[in-house]
Amino acid sequence: MTDTNKPITIKTIAKELNISFSTVSKALNNNPAIKEETRKMVLDKANEMGYTPNSLAKGLRSNSTKTIAIIFNDIENPVLTYIFRTISIKMADHGYTTMIFDSQFSEKIERANILTVLSRQPDFIILEPTSMNPNNLQLLSEMSNRLILQGVRYETMNCHHVHVDYAHGGYLAACAMLSNGHRDCLVITEPLSFPTSEQFVLGIERAYSEYNVPFNRDMVKTTHSSITNGFQTMQKLWDYDTNAFSIPFTGVLTFDDTLAYGVYKAAMQYNFKIPEDISVIGFDDNPLSAFSMPPLTTIHLPKEKMAENYISILQSALLEGRTETRFFSSDPILIPRDSVCNLFRRNRRN
């Protein structure tokens, strides 16, 4: 009866019903100008034929794609997946689709991602910038009131912010080391061009200066997040002749828990003990970090609160049409577990 293989559009339905396609469109959109009887007929037919509206045409015409685009730097980070999942589920209730992109800490990929995203005309963009370099950000200047920045504070850009105080996180982590008598700490983090990584180190330095302990920037090693990379960072420092690390340190501060497990792996390989020989503090609070051997002391990211902040911005802008931009900030907290050794107590015992 109907054409096979051709996609079902409002025109197909109209032809089938011998009415005009504009009537079909109105019926489908619950336009009150349409007779109840006609609407029902159209709806039934649409159902029967398996009609799916074409979002592209809709978006092209109506200038709203009901899409939220997220650009993060490491989709495998469980905190980010949690946030993505929460936004995605919550906004789906209101007909929004969320798409996510991974810039892998690369400005070049970030640029490509922004261009892809822009070409898809999303209603809102969430971006975790790879750097403070405004080049890529400028691409988004036109839609600054439909933009949420994560992790950075961009005063010059009039857009929404969901900020987490990574400096405070680094500060807390360093304090936990220093208050336990650790002075020489290795720091394993993302390249410092990544804004939150820089904040992290800045926070560490603040703690050191408060404790009147000099901090040596050479102790900061940069790499990308993975167990392997964390391990390799340690490996490079290992001296196979002396069977010890080539530089002295008693603690390691990492930018996330994954890197911390790279240190754990090194401990297995090189037979040093955590925390007896080396103390470790992570960042993020991976749900599994409570079960590791030893349980990992880490900085907890308030992911629930962050997700709430996002939802709040998205709902007030998208659903209520409010236009003012908002700034949210939240603090990470220290979760003390068993990967930090108290050097004072240990030394007393010896």
Add this chain to the structure above:
Amino acid sequence: MTDTNKPITIKTIAKELNISFSTVSKALNNNPAIKEETRKMVLDKANEMGYTPNSLAKGLRSNSTKTIAIIFNDIENPVLTYIFRTISIKMADHGYTTMIFDSQFSEKIERANILTVLSRQPDFIILEPTSMNPNNLQLLSEMSNRLILQGVRYETMNCHHVHVDYAHGGYLAACAMLSNGHRDCLVITEPLSFPTSEQFVLGIERAYSEYNVPFNRDMVKTTHSSITNGFQTMQKLWDYDTNAFSIPFTGVLTFDDTLAYGVYKAAMQYNFKIPEDISVIGFDDNPLSAFSMPPLTTIHLPKEKMAENYISILQSALLEGRTETRFFSSDPILIPRDSVCNLFRRNRRN
């Protein structure tokens, strides 16, 4: 000079350059009919004006959106994020955008996801079905040659498959228990309507029958993946009067590592020891499972191979235009670590 605020289209560029917009279009698409000089002029102008092509219009016109849609059931599962990330990065090189949706093991949400996805006209769909019920799947029958199913074997559907033998995984896990003398094992898994969960249990039953040990389906407890849910499943079985579990078992088989850590949590709470009192085997092989206390014996999902399978299908279909549907299957393997106790040895010692 140019209008402010209005989006930049090929028409804007054409007007600016006093040429027709079709010339602009051709220049932008490297149509050889365009003079090199003109092309350069257009490209420069486009750049200068910050032109971004409108993917909606492109897709509407050309019937190809350069989009791959993925529908999984638990975006927070690291194996799935790994696969998503790999596909997303690899296909981005060829101009494809990957979007991911989470059905949360719900047929209803799955249906909504499929409809959303369909309305966005993706070039390919990857689906991990929530059930063997073909209702939702039928929505996709029109594009079966552009569909990849994960985790199920749908003989009647002529589409691509990336299959993992969960039954074999369950079998391996159960064998690891049985060969160590465990007969009474609890199973914590997703509802059995979820195809891979059913396969998992079927595999366990096969092992039991090979060992001539009766298997009691009452020992199968279903819930959704989370540490909390795994813990609560144990909690329900705990008898606070006797300070012991209300049913006897020496081992727990879980559908994923996250659930296994729910058992670990119960061990902390109720003061039993893993593996001395209760043995545990997980599934998935979370990267952190090597570092848990004790390291978790688990079934490793061949995620790298699965990702390769996906890439292979997508590339041959999308890039090379091949039309035959393909079936991939791979086997999980057992990763023995320290969460399983050998009962024979232990009993001998007593």
Add this chain to the structure above:
DNA sequence: TTGTAGGCGTTATCAA
């Protein structure tokens, strides 16, 4: 080598 016209599936405006 460049320009004109038509159409992809919708929605919105206006006329019937």
Add this chain to the structure above:
DNA sequence: TTGATAACGCCTACAA
């Protein structure tokens, strides 16, 4: 209450 028509931004025959 319904129908005809234009427009959203782009691509592609075909004409110039």
